[in-house]
Amino acid sequence: MNLLLQTTHSTLDAAIKITGSKSETNRLLLLQALFPNVTLSNTSNSDDSEVMQKALQGNEEIVDIHHAGTAMRFLTAYFAVNEGREVVLTGSKRMTERPIKVLVEALEQLGAKISYEKEAGYPPIRITGKKITASKVTIAANVSSQYISALLLIAPKLENGLELTLEGEITSVPYIKMTLALLNELDIETSFKGNVITVYPKQEVASKVMIVESDWSSASYFFSLVAMSENAIISLNSYTETSLQGDSALVEIYKQMGVETHFMGNKMTLVKQLDFKSATLNLELNNTPDIAQTIVVTCLGLGIGCHLNGLHTLKIKETDRLEALRIELTKLGANIVVTNDSLTLLASDKINPNIKIATYNDHRMAMAFAPLALKVPIIIENAEVVSKSYPDFWEDMKKLGYNVSEIL
Incomplete structure (x- = not known):
């Protein structure tokens, strides 16, 4: 199943329910x-x-x-x-x-x-x-x-x-x-x-x-959406400020990309910080490699560079995620270099539209690239792969105003 993602606005307002980690x-x-x-x-x-x-x-x-x-x-x-x-x-x-x-x-x-x-x-x-x-x-x-x-x-x-x-x-x-x-x-x-x-x-x-606390890796895509939006308030259920999950580092990382995070009870609300100017990111992701794909795609969408270290385990995931990122981001017009344990993206405001993103049987490839539809229409190949970790992902994208249509 190949999906064409596009949206006519970049103001987001929704409450999303994500299941357990x-x-x-x-x-x-x-x-x-x-x-x-x-x-x-x-x-x-x-x-x-x-x-x-x-x-x-x-x-x-x-x-x-x-x-x-x-x-x-x-x-x-x-x-x-x-x-x-x-x-x-x-x-x-x-x-x-x-x-x-x-x-x-x-x-x-x-x-x-x-x-x-x-x-x-x-x-x-x-x-x-x-x-x-x-x-x-x-x-x-x-x-x-x-x-x-x-x-x-x-x-x-x-x-x-x-x-x-x-x-x-x-x-x-x-x-x-x-x-x-x-x-x-x-x-x-x-x-x-x-x-x-x-x-x-x-x-x-x-x-x-x-x-079970809700899944922070799944929440990462909403941090990305808020960062790339013009205006956004997205609330997510069953998250706590003192999480066992390493990917809760998203809160501090995305603060550097203009996302404010507020906790009340068991609800987490993500708010776009208006007029925020993001700078090149230098991150050590030894402890949180699963959010590297989301971060680098966010940086592309924001037109900023990044250097991500500590990614050696990505080569033995569902695919070689570093090589997959290099191939797909290059198709979008990015200037990217990867090594065995790092990734460097140069700042650029160019993103090629209507590019088909291969997912390599990797759920995170599909979901990490989806937020880019706020910037340009994008096609996700084999989009059903999201069921590996987040079966409701495409329905939740529709709640945010995405036009999600199946194409050949």
């Missing part, structure tokens, strides 16, 4: 599988979370998680400790190209039984669940935080808990802290001192309802 939901779904007396509320309606839930509740030998990277990492750890069950964990063609070796080796250090069905280091993998008594493991600190969180989430069910040593400089710290905070909410004891994380064993937890 995919990151929090998937962590809590795994914890609920380990501790069935935990109840969840405001869970994500994303494809990734539905795939994760289906895998945890099913009993098939072959578990196909399609494009869901988080599910691949979390379920690898979950099935490794699910005694007596053997599964083959697989996914889409792109998923079989995304490395899993670091996590598999860490689980094998603990005594897990995992083998590769095809290419070593990549899915599909065969996992034979068993009781694990070892409690110490070392992993590189600069790998995807999902590997680290996968180990931490199963840790309370290990007979002796887990002492996880991270070697080197730690990236994506907020996601690690989110995982530990969710464990703490279930009264599971943890500590994070220097480069050592400890999770203490706990076989049972008290019954509890866990309410």
Whole structure:
């Protein structure tokens, strides 16, 4: 499905309801599988979370998680400790190209039984669940935080808990802290001192309802819209000023692009700061790589430059996001340079109209480029890919006055 996006005005006024964070939901779904007396509320309606839930509740030998990277990492750890069950964990063609070796080796250090069905280091993998008594493991600190969180989430069910040593400089710290905070909410004891994380064993937890905060990554597109608008007030539900999600850094980042953020109760309101002049952005995004696409497209729309660092994990996402950004932004007329871990966009007020944006089976490519329709008509190819994290995205764009029409 290819969608033509255009709008006749750049004044925005709407209230949008975004479902729960995919990151929090998937962590809590795994914890609920380990501790069935935990109840969840405001869970994500994303494809990734539905795939994760289906895998945890099913009993098939072959578990196909399609494009869901988080599910691949979390379920690898979950099935490794699910005694007596053997599964083959697989996914889409792109998923079989995304490395899993670091996590598999860490689980094998603990005594897990995992083998590769095809290419070593990549899915599909065969996992034979068993009781694990070892409690110490070392992993590189600069790998995807999902590997680290996968180990931490199963840790309370290990007979002796887990002492996880991270070697080197730690990236994506907020996601690690989110995982530990969710464990703490279930009264599971943890500590994070220097480069050592400890999770203490706990076989049972008290019954509890866990309410998932709405997704900050999904909110990023509305920050982008407000920044590019002439005048805007957009309110978003179920957000708090003290969030577990690293992408809440959006508040401070977009302040530099003329977006004011106000909190009242559980509602967040984004307001365009009139007559604000944005300057070139220099940002370190080690802790928040998922919002890099949104930020660079916003800068293009505002006619400002940016230099974004700490993006090495983007190369192993749904696509190589750095290369995808370089190709698509160049089509729009941008002057952009990418390296293995950075992106530099030069300031320009030129944006080519009616460009077809390829999405590379990557939900964030579709949504990050959509706000540009405030500036020029734009075509999003394979627009249905947004269902991976935000199925209602195009309907919410219509609420903001977007003309969204399907074309060949």
